[in-house]
Amino acid sequence: MNDILHSSISEYVVKQSPEIQKKITHLRQIILASSPKLVEEIKYQTAFYTYKGLFCYFSVEAKSGRLYIGFCDGHLLADPKHVLINENTKQIRRLYADLVDNSFIQTLRELLQEALWVKDQLKSRTLQNNKSKKSRIL
Secondary structure: OOOOOOOOHHHHHHOOOHHHHHHHHHHHHHHHHOOOOOEEEEEOOEEEEEOOOEEEEEEEOOOOOOEEEEEOOHHHOOOOOOOOEOOOOOOOEEEEOOOOOHHHHHHHHHHHHHHHHHHHHHHHHHHHHHHHHHHHHO
């Protein structure tokens, strides 16, 4: 990651190459439209989306200059189209935005909906586990 500090999403976008700016601007709209519960903010010097914790983010690979969306709980997504890439991380999976066409957008929308569902399931499971721990203690 670069050492540039970004104070806003707009500032983050403007500091990217024109091609990346165009992609991020379009993909931001799709991500935010997927749920009114998503919050867009700068975290770890990049554009992050949170929902019940870290959800997804934009990043540009330093070496290749490729834009990707990192799904923070990507390891839990089914990925039937095999589009998510594991770059030696336990949880995060990358969706590269090399060609942002209708097929890519449809796949992104499907992944976002599944990731939202996963977050809801994780939260429910955590609450259930906490309740059962409390009942054992009492």
